[in-house]
Amino acid sequence: MLAIFYEKDADLSILKDKTIAVLGYGSQGHAQAQNLKDSGLKVIIGLKKDSKSKIIAQKDGFEVYETSEAVKRADIIQILIPDEVQSEVYKKDIEPNLKEGDSIGFSHGFNIHFGQIVPPTNVDVFMVAPKGPGHLVRRMYVENKGVPGLLAVEQDFSGKAKEIGLAYAKGIGCTRAGVIKTTFKEETETDLFGEQAVLCGGLTSLIKAGFETLVEAGYQPEIAYFECLNEMKLIVDLIYEGGLKKMRYSISDTAQYGDLTVGPKVIDDNVKKTMKEVLKNIQNGNFARDWILENHANRPVFNSLTKKDNESLLEQVGDKLRAMMPWIEK
Ligand SMILES: NC(=O)C1=CN([C@@H]2O[C@H](COP(=O)(O)OP(=O)(O)OC[C@H]3O[C@@H](n4cnc5c(N)ncnc54)[C@H](OP(=O)(O)O)[C@@H]3O)[C@@H](O)[C@H]2O)C=CC1
């Protein structure tokens, strides 16, 4: 049964006497910490000794401590460091400094679900996972909007873990858009699937394939960029605002006919078959093992593929054209 929560369902006062340590000040860390502070909550930041994020967090007005000290000082510890280092940092800096009754929070279930972190039984373990990039979690909060979120409770030592998680979700603005109750398993598997097969992996592959098809056919790369990337954002904005019907209301009937008759030939049944294989590879732990080993090997595949994309014609043309659009946040 769907359980979706909004502002009225969450009580921030449950956190008013709590100190929240946000570990990490990157995409999610900077956003969640600033939103929590603007929601009137006491927030400190935990970072590693030589962190390059430290100066940024201090400029934003936060007390910054080394991770272990931040954990000691906090009642709620929100772990927003990269998934691939969480297990190591947990063992070294977090677990030794936990106190009975603390709450440990995550924004992705990877390390709990795949058994990389196993907390003691005398703490709460919850997750508030914004369904959007950190920089938009902050931007939309400031605009009095919100990014939807997922709430999961893995362990409820205090008997208040759900209320604490809901209040946390309200503090970062997610209850403005809606927070769905889930599990660490469901969040982990759906999030990994979405980022691999639909959002990042699927979408970037679609954009690159479209751009390369036009350029290889001899069309101007700038036109290919405007068609396959810039307009993608504009089309998706309409779908975000009002579903396929709003986007189709705005595009031409010519475009809509092509959408309806040709689209299914591009994204055909084979794509869905591949998507099911992607999901299976997540569910059986193969992707998790691959990502953990990739990091142990110092990211040879990650680095080479990222370098190839960063040096691509798509990125070069995009940088040039975006430079002429001063409204785009750099
Ligand atoms: N990015 C997103 O939009 C989303 C992320 N998430 C989840 O949020 C969590 C954080 O991801 P994200 O915000 O992208 O991470 P980022 O890579 O953007 O930021 C990581 C932060 O952690 C710090 N850090 C790195 N290593 C250590 C360490 N060993 N000890 C302490 N601090 C460290 C970094 O400091 P330094 O700068 O010094 O390296 C940086 O401040 C992950 O679990 C992720 O899955 C969930 C939803 C969306």
Ligand SMILES: CC(=O)[C@](C)(O)C(=O)O
């Ligand atoms: C933004 C988000 O939720 C992602 C793509 O899954 C992530 O950055 O982890």
